[in-house]
Amino acid sequence: MSAPVAERREESKLSLILASVGRDAEARRFLDSLAAQDTQDLELIVVDQNPDDRLVDLLAPVAARFPVRHLRLPERGVSRARNRGLALARGDLLCFPDDDCLYPPGLLRAVVDFLANARTAEGRPWDAVVGRILDLDHDRNALPYCGHDRAGELDLKGAYALGLTPALFCRAAAVAGHRFDESLGPGAGTRWRSGEDIDYLMRLVAAGGRVFYNPALIVRHPSPHAVYGLRTLLAREFHCGRANGLVTGRLLGAAALGAEALPNLWYVLLNLGLGRFKDAACIGIYSIGLALGQLDRLRKVIT
Numbered sequence: 001m002s003a004p005v006a007e008r009r010e011e012s013k014l015s016l017i018l019a020s021v022g023r024d025a026e027a028r029r030f031l032d033s034l035a036a037q038d039t040q041d042l043e044l045i046v047v048d049q050n051p052d053d054r055l056v057d058l059l060a061p062v063a064a065r066f067p068v069r070h071l072r073l074p075e076r077g078v079s080r081a082r083n084r085g086l087a088l089a090r091g092d093l094l095c096f097p098d099d100d101c102l103y104p105p106g107l108l109r110a111v112v113d114f115l116a117n118a119r120t121a122e123g124r125p126w127d128a129v130v131g132r133i134l135d136l137d138h139d140r141n142a143l144p145y146c147g148h149d150r151a152g153e154l155d156l157k158g159a160y161a162l163g164l165t166p167a168l169f170c171r172a173a174a175v176a177g178h179r180f181d182e183s184l185g186p187g188a189g190t191r192w193r194s195g196e197d198i199d200y201l202m203r204l205v206a207a208g209g210r211v212f213y214n215p216a217l218i219v220r221h222p223s224p225h226a227v228y229g230l231r232t233l234l235a236r237e238f239h240c241g242r243a244n245g246l247v248t249g250r251l252l253g254a255a256a257l258g259a260e261a262l263p264n265l266w267y268v269l270l271n272l273g274l275g276r277f278k279d280a281a282c283i284g285i286y287s288i289g290l291a292l293g294q295l296d297r298l299r300k301v302i303t
Contacts, residue, residue, distance in 0.1 A: 014042040014108060015091030015172070018099060019081035021049035021187070024058065026100035031062050033102035039109045043067040045088050047081035049074070049187070076187035079180035079196045086179065094172050096165045101221040102136070110217055111169045120153070120210050127174035127209040130154065130201070131167035131217030135226070142221040144279065145267070154211045156202055160248055160256075163201035167219040174209060184243055191296070194236075195243030202251045230278060234285050241286035245293020260290060 016034070020027050034044070044062065048055050048070060059068050069088060073081055082096055093115060097103070114129055132147045134140060141147040146161065154162060178200070182188060185196030205211055224233060248256035264287045271280035 013091040014039075014093045014095060014112065014169075015045060015085075015089035016042060017045045017047065017082050017085030017089060017094065017096050019047045019049065019078045019085070019096075020055060020099035021076065023099050024054045027055060028058050030097060030099060030102050031058055033104070035062050035065055036105055037103060037108045038106055039112060040066050041112075042108065043069065043089075043091055045069045045071065045085040047071050047073050047085050049076055049081060077182060077185060077189065078187055079182045079185040080187075082180050082196075083182065089172065092172050094170045094175065096168060097219075098166045098221065101133075101166045101219055104218055104220060107131075107217060107219065114212075114214060114217070115169065115171060118212065124210065125171065126212045128168060128170040128201075128204065128211045129217065130162055130164075130211060130213045131169070131219055132215040133164050133167050133219050133221045135223045136220050142223045144225070144282075147215065149215050151214055151216070152212070154201075154205060154213050156205055156251055158213065159201040159205045159211065160198050160244070160252070162213055163198040165197035165200070166221055167217065168197070168201060169217075170204075175204060178204060178207075184247070192239075192243035192246055192293070194240040195247045198244060199247040199251075202247065206251055225278070225282075230281070233278075233282060237282045237286040238289040241289025241291075242293040242296065243289075245290040246296045247293075249294045249297030254294070256294070260287070264290075 018030070043066060046055065046059060046068065051074075055070070059070055062068060071084060071088070073084055086094070093112065095111070111129065111131075115126060118126055118129075120126060133142045134147070135142045143164070146164065180196050181199050183190050184192050184194070184199055186193055188196075201211065224236060228236065245256070264283055267283045268280045268287075271277070271283065
């Protein structure tokens, strides 16, 4: 499915909300990729949750290219940080890069052009576009089973499958007042240490937002399978599953568990058969977390 395109329109300023903690080399890599973009009509809002000044020297060079707002936030939580950034954003377009991702050359220009020109079948602008997240060094999905080549509008299930925040670009007017759930995501201090991204996008779609998946818009991101050891990776997958179970349970009900139970079982068996024991373990532990997240959702309904 391709997006209808109208005449070219003027580009608008992008507001990039960057929550960062515990990373400096990765943040430098992202800032270098940002400075190399062929549009500099943007503002960078850095919500700094570090206890030190590691970002100060990194931000000075890019501040000469475009406005940089450096906000200190001692409280942890990526959702909390992004909400603080949203309150300060002045651009017509919003995006939420991770501090360890990078933007390939030309990405922001392509995003601006798409949201300026592409239209739904009814002739209205898209409220947001989601790109594809590939590994830093290889042309493959950074996260297994997340991303494909088929462009098209996202429904709730599509938003769940593809709603990764670093590749989400929104029209500010379409998401006015739409905030991240601060009980979700890394640093939230709850049992749901993920899921803030799919929750944000799924609630936008549920409220009538029109979101297009465009796999030609590429964001690069390290693959967790390459970065973390097995023990850490399994813990991440469990917490991701638990948060996603809660979020999808709230928005899709029990159908969310059924929609994933059989595919996940198949993926576990497939990876075991191929000798990919690490992948099989990750999918299995994710599925356990998913089921527990569904139970968390039921407990919330009951109480």
